[in-house]
Each structure stands twice: as structure tokens, then as C-alpha cells.
Amino acid sequence: xxxxxNLKEVRQKKGFTQEELGKSVxxxxxxxxxxxxxxxxxxxxxxxxxxxxxxxKIEKLFYFED
Amino acid sequence: MTLSKxxxxxxxxIVFSILFAFIFIPYFYENNDNNLVLMDGLVRxxxxxxxxxxxxxxxxxxxxxxxxxxxxxxxxxxxxINSKSYKVGYLLYEFSLIIFIGYVCSRINFSFILKNLxxxxxxxxxxxxxxxxxxxxxxxxxxxxxxxxxYQFYLYRTM
Numbered sequence: 380x381x382x383x384x385n386l387k388e389v390r391q392k393k394g395f396t397q398e399e400l401g402k403s404v405x406x407x408x409x410x411x412x413x414x415x416x417x418x419x420x421x422x423x424x425x426x427x428x429x430x431x432x433x434x435x436k437i438e439k440l441f442y443f444e445d
Numbered sequence: 446m447t448l449s450k451x452x453x454x455x456x457x458x459i460v461f462s463i464l465f466a467f468i469f470i471p472y473f474y475e476n477n478d479n480n481l482v483l484m485d486g487l488v489r490x491x492x493x494x495x496x497x498x499x500x501x502x503x504x505x506x507x508x509x510x511x512x513x514x515x516x517x518x519x520x521x522x523x524x525x526i527n528s529k530s531y532k533v534g535y536l537l538y539e540f541s542l543i544i545f546i547g548y549v550c551s552r553i554n555f556s557f558i559l560k561n562l563x564x565x566x567x568x569x570x571x572x573x574x575x576x577x578x579x580x581x582x583x584x585x586x587x588x589x590x591x592x593x594x595x596y597q598f599y600l601y602r603t604m
Contacts, residue, residue: 406520409449409601413522418604422521 380443387415389433389440404428450513451523455598457505462591464501469494470587473580481575526600534593541585548581549573 390400390411397411404425413419414429421429430437448456469490476484552573559567 401518405518406522407449407518410520410522413604419522419525425521 380445381417382420382441383417383444384414384441386411386429386433386440389435390415393433395433400429400432403432449601450509450517452598452601453509453513454506455594455601457502457509459591459594459598461498461501461505462587462594465494465497466584466587468497470580470584473576473583477577477580478574479576481579484576522604526597526604529600530593530597533596534589537589537592538585541589545581545585549578 390397395403397408397415401408401411405428406425410419410421410425414421426437426441430440433440472490481487556572
């Protein structure tokens with residue numbers, strides 16, 4: 380199972396730039412980029428912060444794919 | 446290729462290690478067979494090392510601060526990268542320490558045997574001097590530092 384996410388689509392839909400989203404959850408722009416391209420798996424704390432900021436349930440944002 | 450402030454600060458560390466190796470290591474290499482008390486200009490070279498390090502880091506980080514005015518946030522990704530690279534550095538340090546101790550002990554043993562055999566010429570080749578030990582420690586620390594920083598830089602580019 381691979382942990383995937385649709386952070387990029389949701390972020391763009393909500394009108395956030397990577398910089399803005401990163402700033403609002405106290406991480407760098409590079410961290411947001413790394414999460415979007417699946418290079419970095421965020422901690423539960425960061426994943427919950429991002430989903431709260433994007434006003435979306437965490438399981439809608441991060442999901443497992445076989 | 447655009448580099449972030451963190452990546453440039455890693456490059457600053459790598460450049461420092463390389464410069465340090467090229468400027469100061471030859472002195473210790475040339476005096477490899479000497480004793481520290483007999484080395485000419487040891488105090489001068491130590492003072493030069495301290496002055497060089499201080500000036501290099503002051504200038505480099507001042508320039509970095511001047512170029513990148515915006516403050517970068519330190520987050521969990523940085524912590525992960527740091528812990529991974531420092532772990533590699535620590536493992537290398539442990540491994541090289543074991544090799545180093547083994548090397549020094551074997552040389553001492555050899556020199557002891559050769560002294561008992563009255564082989565003066567070979568005995569001279571196998572004696573361990575304190576300057577030789579300092580040279581090996583400095584060389585090891587620089588190599589480990591470069592490998593750790595390169596791995597850190599690699600992780601920043603790929604993770």
C-alpha cells in the first residue's frame with residue numbers, strides 16, 4: 380500500500396499557493412512540494428494541520444492506494 | 446538549479462572542509478613522523494586555523510543573510526534530514542574510530558616486536574607519533590564531515 384494524497388488539487392482549488400499553505404502550517408514551501416510529489420510523508424500532526432487548513436477530512440486528503 | 450538558504454549553508458560547510466583540508470592538512474602530513482613538541486610553528490598553525498574558521502564562517506553567513514533576507518522556517522522535514530545525515534556521520538565516525546584504534550594498536554605492536562628483534566630501521570617506520578595521530582584524526586574528521594554534508598545536501602535535493 381502506498382500513501383498518496385491529492386494535496387495539489389485541493390490546494391489549487393482552494394486558491395492557496397505552496398508558500399501560503401506552508402506558512403499557515405509552519406513548514407517551508409519545499410516541504411509542501413515534497414508532500415505533493417510523494418517524496419515526503421508528513422507526520423500525523425502536519426497532515427492534520429494541513430487538512431484543517433484546507434477544511435477537509437484527513438482521509439479525503441491522504442489515502443492508501445494498492 | 447535554484448538553491449535554498451539551507452542548501453547553500455550546507456555547501457558553505459562542504460567548501461570549508463575542503464579548504465581546511467587543502468590549507469592545513471599538508472602541514473600535519475609533512476610533520477607526520479614528528480612529535481608535537483618538536484613541530485615548528487604549531488602554535489601559529491593552530492591560531493591560523495581558529496582565525497580562518499572564524500573569518501570564513503562570519504563572512505559566509507553574513508553574505509548568506511544579506512542575500513536571503515527572508516527567514517526560512519525550520520520544520521519536521523529539516524529535522525528528519527538532519528537526523529538521517531547525522532546518523533550517517535555518527536556511523537562513519539564509529540566505524541572509522543574502530544579502524545583507527547586497530548591501526549594504531551597494530552603499529553604499536555609491530556614496533557614493539559621490531560624493537561625486540563633489534564631492527565632499528567623498520568622500528569622507526571612503525572613507531573606512532575602524536576603528530577601522526579593528530580593528522581589521522583583531522584583527516585578522518587574532515588572526510589566524515591564532507592560525507593555527512595554531501596548526504597545532507599543530497600537529501601535536501603531529493604526528499
